[in-house]
Amino acid sequence: MDSLLRLCLVPFLVSVVEVVGALRRNQDVEFTFVLPAGATECFYQTVTRQSSLEVEYQVIAGSSLDVGFALISPTGYRLVSEFRRSDGIHSVDPTEDGDYRVCFDNSFSSFSEKMVFARLIMNDPKETFGDDITWESQPEPDSLLEYKLVDIWEKFDLVRQHLERSRQAQAALRAFEARDRYLLEDNLWRVSFWSFANLLVMLAVALTQVYTLRSLFNVKQVRA
Structure with missing residues (x-):
């Protein structure tokens, strides 16, 4: 026994x-950052081939609560491009092997900085428990x-x-x-x-x- x-x-x-x-x-990555007035910030995330990537962002503080957003593939192809949006959710499935670039643009604002919350969710079908x-x-x-x-x-x-x-x-x-x-x-x-x-x-x-x-x-x- x-x-x-x-x-x-x-x-x-x-x-x-x-x-x-x-x-x-x-x-999975979650972060909150301050985007200065007239600036553009880009972040890189390494993703494996044939997986999926979901990007979600929200402007939580700042004048008009809007930013520009771009999601660029490792080969330089612009997958998503948005101008003056307060939030958004975008998915890439399947993905390429390499570093994806996530950019936030506040160049249209000369005085107001923005506080942005972003979340990157990666799902790899090959990943096991x-x-x-x-x-x-x-x-x-x-x-x-x-x-x-x-x-x-x-x-x-x-x-x-x-x-x-x-x-x-x-x-x-x-x-x-x-x-x-x-x-x-x-x-x-x-x-x-x-x-x-x-x-x-x-x-x-x-x-x-x-x-x-x-x-x-x-x-x-x-x-x-």
């Missing part, structure tokens, strides 16, 4: 370690215990995929929340500024009216 328990626990612990390792080896061994290369299980271990392994792989998707969704929600908070703060400042300006105008008009009315009734007595 003890030997059977050890036989089950060892592969289970190995699977847990491999799950953590797969999570750490994740190639564990030690880079495809399921097709695994020998057929010849016992019920091996069937159970394979089933546990597949469950861990499914959980890993769900956790990764959840992390990506949470990152997108954080970017949306940051952009909405910036819009709210900017609108609050504008409302407060114009409310204060209107209050000053109303006080000036009221004082002018009082002064005008007093001047009409301030008749000097003329002695004969």
Whole structure:
């Protein structure tokens, strides 16, 4: 009984370690940066052939919340080109082998810098769970215990995929929340500024009216 328990626990612990390792080896990239006024920033991402690349970006702060965007292949071909957009999602499937260039353009803005959130998701169909061994290369299980271990392994792989998707969704929600908070703060400042300006105008008009009315009734007595 003890030997059977050890036989089950060892592969289970190995699977847990491999799950953590797969999570750490994740190639997805998320970053937030400040794009200066009148500048263009480019980032490079190495992608293997016959995989897929998804690029998502959002402008979360800055005047008008817009930037130019370009996605360029390793051979120099411009796959995507956008001008003055606040967000976008673009996919390349299948990809070429090499460095893809992701560029953000703020050259049309002379004074306002932009804060941009970007996320690059890479899916390699050849990438496997564990030690880079495809399921097709695994020998057929010849016992019920091996069937159970394979089933546990597949469950861990499914959980890993769900956790990764959840992390990506949470990152997108954080970017949306940051952009909405910036819009709210900017609108609050504008409302407060114009409310204060209107209050000053109303006080000036009221004082002018009082002064005008007093001047009409301030008749000097003329002695004969």
